Amino acid sequence: MTGLDRLSYQSRWFHVAPERKFLLWLLLIILAFVLPPSGQAIELALIAALTCWLLRITFWRWCRWMALPFGFLLVGVLTILFSVSRDPQTLAAGVPIGGYWLGVTSSGLATANETFWRSLAALASTFWLVLNLPFPQLIVLLKRARVPRLLTEQILLTWRFIFILLDEALAIHRAQTLRFGYRSLPQGYRSLAMLVGLLFTRVLIRYQQMATVLDIKLYQGDFHL
Numbered sequence: 009m010t011g012l013d014r015l016s017y018q019s020r021w022f023h024v025a026p027e028r029k030f031l032l033w034l035l036l037i038i039l040a041f042v043l044p045p046s047g048q049a050i051e052l053a054l055i056a057a058l059t060c061w062l063l064r065i066t067f068w069r070w071c072r073w074m075a076l077p078f079g080f081l082l083v084g085v086l087t088i089l090f091s092v093s094r095d096p097q098t099l100a101a102g103v104p105i106g107g108y109w110l111g112v113t114s115s116g117l118a119t120a121n122e123t124f125w126r127s128l129a130a131l132a133s134t135f136w137l138v139l140n141l142p143f144p145q146l147i148v149l150l151k152r153a154r155v156p157r158l159l160t161e162q163i164l165l166t167w168r169f170i171f172i173l174l175d176e177a178l179a180i181h182r183a184q185t186l187r188f189g190y191r192s193l194p195q196g197y198r199s200l201a202m203l204v205g206l207l208f209t210r211v212l213i214r215y216q217q218m219a220t221v222l223d224i225k226l227y228q229g230d231f232h233l
Contacts, residue, residue, distance in 0.1 A: 040129035048125035089120040
């Protein structure tokens with residue numbers, strides 16, 4: 009999370025207006041839904057090249073970032089691709105399992121192919137926007153879109169507490185590792201349970217500290233956005 013946030017500040021398009029980035033993302037999303045699978049594959053390749061160039065990263069690094077959502081996408085595509093039927097004639101290819109047949113239908117294959125490339129293109133487009141839109145620009149975009157102030161403040165606080173949570177979790181994990189808390193599987197589970205319990209307490213303490221600072225600064229219920 010912190011790495012992605014830092015990359016958004018070193019983008020070649022860092023100073024481009026957030027409205028232009030959003031409009032380009034909207035265009036990419038529309039193309040991802042209206043193009044055929046071959047066009048979606050070309051769009052995916054172009055987005056990957058543009059992302060790597062803008063962020064000055066390697067294609068392999070981009071692929072590693074895409075690997076996590078790709079796993080969820082693959083599971084969804086496989087459920088579309090394979091079908092269970094009692095009649096093997098309805099399947100283009102299949103294997104018998106008890107009294108049923110597990111296989112692939114022609115319509116399922118076409119639907120899975122369309123879903124796969126459409127989802128990848130849309131995912132790469134959204135990933136491009138996240139990597140090239142720093143959080144302050146997102147706040148500006150939300151303000152200009154007339155998003156309710158309360159919702160914008162909730163997004164701001166949630167984003168802030170993500171980093172607090174990660175910082176506390178990494179500090180606790182580092183301390184446990186130095187004390188050989190993960191040298192065996194049973195001990196690792198015990199250390200992980202301690203980490204979760206202690207993390208909740210540490211985050212509450214950080215929240216109380218933030219509330220105290222806001223009171224000192226005469227916080228009146230509104231953040232300066």
